[in-house]
Amino acid sequence: MERGSQNGEYDGRVMTEEQMEILRKQIAMYAVICGQLVSHESLSSKLPVSSGMNPTGGGYFDSIVASPSTYKISHRHRWTPTSMQLQIFESIYEEGSGTPKPQRIKEIMMELSQHGQVMDKNVYNWFQNRRPR
Structure with missing residues (x-):
């Protein structure tokens, strides 16, 4: 842990400024990736579903669509033969x-x-x- 230079007392920080800057950049990158995922999910949900598969080609799965305040679990559709x-x-x-x-x-x-x-x-x-x- 970091200690302040005044009287050897603990100044409350557990990360260096360099570590804090790296963490800020990682959080910013994570936010961008999450935004892209939400955009991808919303676009994918509008594409026609081919042969019962999801548009990304991965078969059936319950996807979690993240939004800033809530999580929504989408339901998969059951295939019914004609x-x-x-x-x-x-x-x-x-x-x-x-x-x-x-x-x-x-x-x-x-x-x-x-x-x-x-x-x-x-x-x-x-x-x-x-x-x-």
């Missing part, structure tokens, strides 16, 4: 091969994407949920 997609799913399931391999999942996803948004993990999960217990 009636045509369900018909396709059921016809493939009736073939009886169980959960498809990754290459087949991609093929199914491409076919289903002609009838609405879908991701490969939606296809995988549908088959996992559909299989008999």
